Amino acid sequence: MSSVRLRLDGSPVELEAASSTSLLRALRDAGHTKAQGACEQGECGSCLVRIDGVVQNSCLVPATICEDANVETVASLLNQDLADAFARHGAVQCGFCTPGFVVAAEAALASAESLTYDTVRERLAGNICRCTGYHGIIEAVLEVSQRRREANQ
Amino acid sequence: MGTTSSPTTVEDALKALSNGARVINGGTDVMVPVNEGRDWVDSWLNLRNVESLRVIEQSHDGIRIGAGVTFAKIETSLVHLAPALARAASTVGSRQIRNVATIGGNVATASPAGDSILPLLTYDAEVELVSLRGTRSVPLTQFLVGPKRTSREPDELLSAITIRDFQGAQHFAKVGTRNAMVISICSICARLDRERGIARVAAGSVAPTPLLIHSAEEALLRQNAAAEFSRLVVEASSPISDHRASAEYRRHALGVLAERVHRLLWQETQ
Numbered sequence: 001m002s003s004v005r006l007r008l009d010g011s012p013v014e015l016e017a018a019s020s021t022s023l024l025r026a027l028r029d030a031g032h033t034k035a036q037g038a039c040e041q042g043e044c045g046s047c048l049v050r051i052d053g054v055v056q057n058s059c060l061v062p063a064t065i066c067e068d069a070n071v072e073t074v075a076s077l078l079n080q081d082l083a084d085a086f087a088r089h090g091a092v093q094c095g096f097c098t099p100g101f102v103v104a105a106e107a108a109l110a111s112a113e114s115l116t117y118d119t120v121r122e123r124l125a126g127n128i129c130r131c132t133g134y135h136g137i138i139e140a141v142l143e144v145s146q147r148r149r150e151a152n153q
Numbered sequence: 154m155g156t157t158s159s160p161t162t163v164e165d166a167l168k169a170l171s172n173g174a175r176v177i178n179g180g181t182d183v184m185v186p187v188n189e190g191r192d193w194v195d196s197w198l199n200l201r202n203v204e205s206l207r208v209i210e211q212s213h214d215g216i217r218i219g220a221g222v223t224f225a226k227i228e229t230s231l232v233h234l235a236p237a238l239a240r241a242a243s244t245v246g247s248r249q250i251r252n253v254a255t256i257g258g259n260v261a262t263a264s265p266a267g268d269s270i271l272p273l274l275t276y277d278a279e280v281e282l283v284s285l286r287g288t289r290s291v292p293l294t295q296f297l298v299g300p301k302r303t304s305r306e307p308d309e310l311l312s313a314i315t316i317r318d319f320q321g322a323q324h325f326a327k328v329g330t331r332n333a334m335v336i337s338i339c340s341i342c343a344r345l346d347r348e349r350g351i352a353r354v355a356a357g358s359v360a361p362t363p364l365l366i367h368s369a370e371e372a373l374l375r376q377n378a379a380a381e382f383s384r385l386v387v388e389a390s391s392p393i394s395d396h397r398a399s400a401e402y403r404r405h406a407l408g409v410l411a412e413r414v415h416r417l418l419w420q421e422t423q
Contacts, residue, residue, distance in 0.1 A: 020187045042247075056252055104249065
């Protein structure tokens, strides 16, 4: 085991990890449970985080390569307008996949692309939800996209 | 005792490689068996901080794509220069996979299904391998020697992929069960440069390695030979049945894709 120091949502943390331990496992074993663990093959997106500005699956990153990294989860990436839109559109049912969807959605919203139903689907294609049927999630992201564009005009 | 080294130069990376560390960049392939407990890694050689590997360089001699260039970068920056490669890159995994997964990882993993390998084969790409002994270039066709097996020596690092001949109309297509995160059931890439009389076709997931099919090139150069082209492509394949698809279905789907890309390439070059 070696110890890994990094910043998690703005605070310094120290994790214990073997070489083969993913960042996701190391975070959860230390009680930091904002990123969810499900498939651990990069298929479901529930463990999505931003590491040094790049959105990625924390299950596919060994913790030991994250020394000194800046790791951000849903806790620091979610904006209130998206949270409200998720609630309004029924984009959350059991909630397990929600942290991953929020990280993917905020990345899509922050990009210069103008979002359409199809581009939102593409941007969220690496995240799996077993409850909502996706429509509410996509509608919520589109609504926020529209409102943020209007607010910037 | 496990160690992780995160060098910033190729030279330091090669020193770490000589100690037997496992190379990792995006991690999207290498971490899956590790998470499943089928693989154990003691020492990582993390290439994410080697900036010189993350560069695409264009010169009169062609395009040199650093092994550490991500698919997210390829799908946007090579759209006009190498459209089939950009298209293949855009079908890899999902957005978060493409943000970190690298072309060097895809090529070095040498999966029969490796998406970026097909367009690279149709461009007659060369693989650059660097070691403390020096640098050598190997044609991609000779680099791929079997399923997940390459001619890379243990002390060598795949540093770049060079393409020189990437002109002409080109198409990449694959069949899978889901839009994102699909390991292809079968895939194809074809390039037609009518002005110079050059045709190339490569197929994936239908042989032990991605396959460059010379026997079908002549039929791709003739407009009304889509059916013959399709037959020749399928004849050159040797798919297996596995949990993703039967050999019979793979041959059928490959034939459909081949006929389609032949038609599209000729429509585009009219």
